[in-house]
Amino acid sequence: MPIQTHLVKRGQRYGLRRKIPRNIAYLVQQNLDLWRALTAPGGVRKEDWDILIGEQGQLKTLIWISLMTSDHSEAAESARTKDAMIDALCSEVRKTFEAAQMQPKRSLSNQDVTQMAMLWLHRREAQLPPEELSGIPEDADTYLEIVRDDLGAFSNFDDPSVMGWAFKEAQRLVTELGFAGEPGAAPFNQLAHYIARGEVERLRRREARLRGGYEHKSFDRLFDPVDGVQEPEVAAPLIVMTLTDLINHYLANLDRRGVAEKTKIGYRVIFDVLKELLGPDKPIKRINREDCRKVRESLVALPPNASKRFKGMGLAEIIAKAKAGGIPGLSHKTLQNYLINLAALFNYAVEEEFMDSNPAKGLQDGFPKLSSKTKRGPFSTAQLQKIFNAPLYVGCRDDQMGYAFPGPNVIRRGRFWVPLLALYHGVRMNEACQLLVSDVVVTGGITTIKIQINDEDAPDVPEGHQKKLKTAAAARDIPLHPELVKIGFLHYWEDMRVKGDNRLFPELTTAATGYLSDNFSKWFGGFLTKIEAKEPRTSFHSFRHCFRDALRRAEVSQDMARLLGGWSGGGTDQDYGHGSELLPAKAKAIAKIEYPGLDLSHLYV
Numbered sequence: 001m002p003i004q005t006h007l008v009k010r011g012q013r014y015g016l017r018r019k020i021p022r023n024i025a026y027l028v029q030q031n032l033d034l035w036r037a038l039t040a041p042g043g044v045r046k047e048d049w050d051i052l053i054g055e056q057g058q059l060k061t062l063i064w065i066s067l068m069t070s071d072h073s074e075a076a077e078s079a080r081t082k083d084a085m086i087d088a089l090c091s092e093v094r095k096t097f098e099a100a101q102m103q104p105k106r107s108l109s110n111q112d113v114t115q116m117a118m119l120w121l122h123r124r125e126a127q128l129p130p131e132e133l134s135g136i137p138e139d140a141d142t143y144l145e146i147v148r149d150d151l152g153a154f155s156n157f158d159d160p161s162v163m164g165w166a167f168k169e170a171q172r173l174v175t176e177l178g179f180a181g182e183p184g185a186a187p188f189n190q191l192a193h194y195i196a197r198g199e200v201e202r203l204r205r206r207e208a209r210l211r212g213g214y215e216h217k218s219f220d221r222l223f224d225p226v227d228g229v230q231e232p233e234v235a236a237p238l239i240v241m242t243l244t245d246l247i248n249h250y251l252a253n254l255d256r257r258g259v260a261e262k263t264k265i266g267y268r269v270i271f272d273v274l275k276e277l278l279g280p281d282k283p284i285k286r287i288n289r290e291d292c293r294k295v296r297e298s299l300v301a302l303p304p305n306a307s308k309r310f311k312g313m314g315l316a317e318i319i320a321k322a323k324a325g326g327i328p329g330l331s332h333k334t335l336q337n338y339l340i341n342l343a344a345l346f347n348y349a350v351e352e353e354f355m356d357s358n359p360a361k362g363l364q365d366g367f368p369k370l371s372s373k374t375k376r377g378p379f380s381t382a383q384l385q386k387i388f389n390a391p392l393y394v395g396c397r398d399d400q401m402g403y404a405f406p407g408p409n410v411i412r413r414g415r416f417w418v419p420l421l422a423l424y425h426g427v428r429m430n431e432a433c434q435l436l437v438s439d440v441v442v443t444g445g446i447t448t449i450k451i452q453i454n455d456e457d458a459p460d461v462p463e464g465h466q467k468k469l470k471t472a473a474a475a476r477d478i479p480l481h482p483e484l485v486k487i488g489f490l491h492y493w494e495d496m497r498v499k500g501d502n503r504l505f506p507e508l509t510t511a512a513t514g515y516l517s518d519n520f521s522k523w524f525g526g527f528l529t530k531i532e533a534k535e536p537r538t539s540f541h542s543f544r545h546c547f548r549d550a551l552r553r554a555e556v557s558q559d560m561a562r563l564l565g566g567w568s569g570g571g572t573d574q575d576y577g578h579g580s581e582l583l584p585a586k587a588k589a590i591a592k593i594e595y596p597g598l599d600l601s602h603l604y605v
Helices: 022-030 032-037 046-052 072-102 110-126 140-154 160-176 186-211 243-256 261-278 289-301 315-324 332-351 381-388 414-425 429-433 482-487 489-499 516-530 542-553 558-565 580-590
Strands: 007-010 013-019 062-066 440-443 446-451 476-479
Touching: 007 072, 013 072, 110 160, 110 186, 140 186, 160 186, 243 261, 243 332, 261 289, 261 315, 261 332, 289 315, 289 332, 381 414, 414 429, 414 482, 414 489, 414 516, 414 542, 429 516, 446 580, 476 558, 476 580, 482 489, 542 558, 558 580
Parallel strands: none
Antiparallel strands: 007 013, 013 062, 440 446, 446 476
């Protein structure tokens, strides 16, 4: 019997772990409607869809399927079945996409228009609040007030905004269903008119239901032509793209590109400021340079974490309170990032031909670059002494809420080890927080920490634990520093192996951004404050500055320093070499890292 590939054992059970071809994943991400069509009756089974599709509806490039057995033969047989299913599914995606590309789009007919209008109307009706679908809700008066306002607005077909909305809905429906139709063509214009008429009728019936005086009637004959009555000609209005339209369009583009949630949060902050200052419905072609300067000046005065510190307040009120209270504004780097994101939004609008020029271009250039006086720096020896002589390291109540209070416990978990790993190995915070037990290996007698993303070299990746690296150069092997051996890191690692944990620090939690480092960063900031080690220009990243200075003191070559620290040199030579035969040289270099004036012998085991 042939050996079954992709079979991996986690703990006592087997699973199938395999990659999806990147070209297939790309086709899915760019053509989600085609992919969803495969799950129609006779297509992909629902359970197979759940295995292969991520939360955002996109095909996973790396999947794990638990085979629910500890028997190797049974697992191998099940894995072959799953493998075949995945291969067939990928083939179906490719064929469906190619067929759709070759098939010419059909023009709209009158029958198509009627059926599409009915489809749209039934979808709208299905979006009613659940409590309204099941009867008259208790707060019917509140719903009734909203419905009457909407009915008054949508009943005016002479209002350009009403028909503009209807034409947008028609365009979305035509595109989704794969028809050829352009604003100005008679069938397309008729579809927009039906949508506007259908929305009014839907609101009328909803109003009657909420008043309790309505008997159910079908929508089925709503769009039938009336004898002797000529349908009005509907001219395609000029559809104006608003600021909200542009932002939604741009965020959807970020989703298609697979941009990380943490990055998208930064965009949403500046977008919220934009909508509050300029108005969510402002046409983007009316946004000028002066508007963008107004946004910049507001950002300058905006304090950090404004929405959390001033809940329920508007932007102007927050800024006024911050100025009155002498609260400093955003950091220089954060401000620069927001302005860059602002320019990126309008640059996208220009590229898509929604705007003629970018009103925010170069807006961040009006600020001086970061000087050496404002950049982060290393921790001082006094700060390092405070950090590693804090209750967390010499005895605390516990390593959660009681980490800053003296007590009998030295608990060697993530909060204990991550700062030490950063000090002696120069690892970034997230690189340390996301380590797996399998990332610590022994090669040729040298214990090494592997900084890497999820791949076949790390078969025990927990489900949902997608590791991230800042750059390609960040992937590296770092020999374990002798000081961490003395402090007991290998004992901790062995304990985690015996327990069967996959993650090295399983108690660390993931933030909404998808990063383990975000929650740890918040904790570490509070930790520095509580032990009175907080100083200007220092943060967790200061460990990395300490590491770089220690390499300089030890006269480690620049090339070796880059290999150990994961810094990019920018030259093509960095892509050559780096074989395992370099480990002895790396171990020799890492052993030279020391910090004069810092004594950690109290941590030795």
